[in-house]
Ligand SMILES: *[C@@H]1O[C@H](CO)[C@@H](O)[C@H](O)[C@H]1NC(C)=O
């Protein structure tokens with residue numbers, strides 16, 4: 001009940017905005033050439049980037065993707081836990097960066113030399129609600145810190161911090177806070193009007209970013225939310241009007257979330273020395289493919305390849321531990337923007353990764369001669 005009266009997140013946003021103004025727009029620190037590009041990639045998020053962590057969490061058998069027809073295109077030889085017919089955005093990014101695929105952190109005996117993936121299907125930014133889905137962002141962060149402490153024991157604090165500061169941190173999360181929790185929970189909506197709820201979500205995300213920064217993280221890559229109201233599972237919940245309309249009110253939550261995250265990141269860039277990020281407007285990239293599928297080599301931007309009911313929007317794709325479920329499967333996943341009721345097809349993931357790589361500074365994070373802003377005093381320590 002106490003949650004009703006408190007609203008710290010808007011305050012932290014206001015605080016960041018104040019710092020931006022107080023700084024008068026001056027960049028902090030000097031410029032220096034980085035000694036080497038990143039050889040490590042750490043990933044946090046939900047099913048958009050979970051490469052199999054949920055396979056190892058006993059409490060959530062119903063939210064896994066390790067059964068056919070997931071992994072249908074055979075790239076990995078079958079289902080892996082990825083919520084797609086094939087690879088995810090982070091798989092392509094690792095490949096472009098010349099790294100091996102980054103393994104799920106929870107996989108026993110996973111080789112973590114090039115980073116780790118902490119993402120979990122169903123994850124939210126706000127702490128777990130007890131609905132029994134994925135590991136919330138805070139829980140993922142705790143696993144990361146556990147890994148950091150064991151690295152520090154092995155290599156020492158300084159070396160560990162140096163290695164963690166060279167790495168790239170990829171974060172893709174937030175959809176479930178809205179399409180799983182908020183829109184289906186009238187109680188929650190009564191408690192928090194949309195702006196306040198979004199402020200709370202962004203407040204928690206901002207705090208997580210700051211905690212990562214404190215452990216040494218400097219280079220961040222975000223994948224903004226797409227048009228959530230167009231996911232087949234959400235489209236079927238929308239008003240039954242003309243065919244081809246998304247559930248706009250839900251997409252608007254994503255737009256507001258993306259805007260508030262952008263503002264928060266601008267604040268963090270001024271507040272935290274050496275903090276670098278890329279945060280392209282993936283909402284537009286995904287929306288373009290949904291509304292103009294033909295332009296991007298797709299036939300269908302509306303219906304899930306795998307699912308049931310209108311738009312394939314009834315989330316049902318293959319068998320789970322609960323038993324075989326009824327579902328329909330399209331002939332050519334690469335013709336569909338949507339693989340299942342919630343998730344994009346590999347072809348979309350590849351196009352998004354390509355755009356990220358070509359149109360943002362992400363590539364520079366992994367490249368030897370990339371120039372980043374750095375604290376000159378830290379540089380002297382290194383020399
Ligand atoms: C994080 O979310 C909780 C609700 O789960 C909220 O009470 C808290 O104020 C949020 N924290 C920030 C920093 O916004």
Ligand SMILES: *[C@@H]1O[C@H](CO)[C@@H](O)[C@H](O)[C@H]1NC(C)=O
Nearest residue numbers: 236237238239240241309310
């Ligand atoms: C829209 O129509 C479908 C069946 O075509 C129905 O299952 C659904 O409940 C309807 N939704 C609304 C919001 O009326």
